[in-house]
Amino acid sequence: MIEFQSVSKQYSADALALSEVSLNIGKGELVYLAGPSGAGKSTLMKMVAAIERPSSGRVIVNGQDLGKLGKAGVPFLRRNLGLIFQHQRLLNDRNILANVMLPLIVTGAPKAQAAERARAALDKVGLLERAKAHPMELSGGEQQRVAIARAIVNRPQIILADEPTANLDRAAADRVIGALHAFHAAGVTCVISSHDEQILDSAARVIRLEQGRLVAGGAA
């Protein structure tokens, strides 16, 4: 489902983010990306979503070589991905229902259908009763669950979660990870970056990066 073939990313002469990384993530897998800050976890995730392009090597997602993906094809790739960011990136000028509806609205889905599916997604993360609240009215953990609802509302094949528990207390982090595991159980491929060792200890597969190099877990 996700394949990296000798992928390197160099931002500048002295900033090598990824070096010759090769890995394979199969369909329906739950994979953790681990490593200290600056290891290249976020860069790797950005490459899967075509936010960054490799300096060399190939990135293949769903059988599609992203090097051959034109600018016009990028939005359609992202519609099959559920992106979760460390800082949620929810829009504060609208309520959480509208935030969760956004991935459907951009595809041209009817508003009523988008609202219905957004409510269902919020229900899955236990926040349906807060649908009319604005992001600023929610706790960090709740905001992250809204971000998860937004990521899954399009029924993506892959969820990419970049440090989703970084700013959360243990209980909130556990709820977020629990929600992601539930989607994995439903057949969604999940790639989660984290340096929370407690979470990583229970993971079936951990891909470890250090200074842009793959040090463990590259093969499925």
Place this chain on the structure above:
Amino acid sequence: MNIWFRQHRFAFGAALATIRKAPGSFLFNVLVVAVALALPFAGLTLLDNVRPLSEQLSVDPEISLFMKPGVPREDAQALAPQLRQLLAGSRAKISFVPREEALDSLKTRSGIADVIETLGDNPLPDSYVMKLEGFTTSAARADAARVDLLADHMRQLPGVESVQVDSAWVKRLAALLGVLRLALLLLAATLGVVVIAVVFNTIRLQVLTQKEEIAVSKLLGATDNFIHRPFYYTGALLGLCAGAVALGAVALALRPLNTAIAEFARLYASEFQLAALPPLGVAGLLAISAGLGLVGALLSVQRHLARLK
């Protein structure tokens, strides 16, 4: 098609929502653009009112033909059939003015009868006066050229000393109208650029304000068109509203102006009044206003969203 329509409806709704968030700012921008549009709209309204009036003006030119001194009266009169032949294509009134009649007329009109008496001999030649009819300012330029050509032919006739054409003012009027049209066009073009610049800046600020929304939407799979459309609608709406305000202002200004014109026109036994533009003209100007807003938005979005990338 349904998706296309839905996305446009969403974009229009998003543009309205943006306007609702900062109505004061939008209104201020509408007023700035309206001021810029009002001047050319007023000029256009004026030209639109004056054009039919000037087209109906009679500008019949007059050609005066003077015989050489000493040309016998019979020879001078024998020229009449040739002149009629030359003017065969035009409606013309040809009058022969004997030198004696010309002298009498000069004595009567000029008030220098005493001076003329001292001359003893009549210095004036026999002449013809030809009034060409059916000329209008709408075809003034072409008509003036035709009259000049006729005069050239007349100068070749035997015994003719000189030919004077009284069509210069026709040319002047045509030139004046041309200059007015050109001035209005230049004014409209300059103020059009002002409108585009105002909309450009308005949209630039909106793009900056909505930077996060744009970035998130792109990450969620929004196409460039989806991102750009609300800004296009905002620009077009700004132009449209400003156009409507400008047209309204011009229509309001016509009332006091017409009161003043009525006083003036009465002196010339005229009932001339300035009228607002016809519905088709209004629709055209509104479309142009919206178009200018759209162009400003297009330029701004292309420039500033490219920078966000």
